[in-house]
Amino acid sequence: MTNIVNDVSILTTIQDKTLAKFFRKMIFCICQAVQEDMLDENNTKDITELDIGIGKLYIKHVGTDIRYRFEPSEFFEKALLSTVVNKKNYLEEFLDESLGKKFTEVYKDLG
Numbered sequence: 143m144t145n146i147v148n149d150v151s152i153l154t155t156i157q158d159k160t161l162a163k164f165f166r167k168m169i170f171c172i173c174q175a176v177q178e179d180m181l182d183e184n185n186t187k188d189i190t191e192l193d194i195g196i197g198k199l200y201i202k203h204v205g206t207d208i209r210y211r212f213e214p215s216e217f218f219e220k221a222l223l224s225t226v227v228n229k230k231n232y233l234e235e236f237l238d239e240s241l242g243k244k245f246t247e248v249y250k251d252l253g
Contacts, residue, residue, distance in 0.1 A: 168194070176201055 147165070151158040172192055179190045180203065192199045197214040214222065224230040 172199070172201075176203055179203075 147158060147161050150156070151161055172194075175192055176190045179185050180188075188202060188204050190201045190203065192201070195215075196218050197212055200211040200213070202209040202211075221230075221232055225232065
């Protein structure tokens with residue numbers, strides 16, 4: 143299994159401990175949203191809809207039965223489809239572009 147948090151930590155130079163704190167706070171926010179929906183007398187669906195940045199997370203909560211459904215954002219869906227169908231490697235392109243910018247900056251500093 144790929145550890146995306148570790149990969150993001152390396153790419154952003156944000157320590158994985160800091161990312162873990164971020165995700166812990168994100169979990170607390172999700173729990174708060176679910177609790178607010180549970181307490182809302184006008185909410186008759188028992189489903190909480192959450193925009194988590196890469197798509198929408200739906201949490202159905204009835205008693206102790208909790209179900210989850212995830213719908214990717216339009217950008218995520220298109221990128222994933224392009225990766226599967228066209229073998230496009232967005233990370234490689236991103237890293238190549240970043241490396242090119244770094245070389246250009248270093249070259250300017252030398253000149």
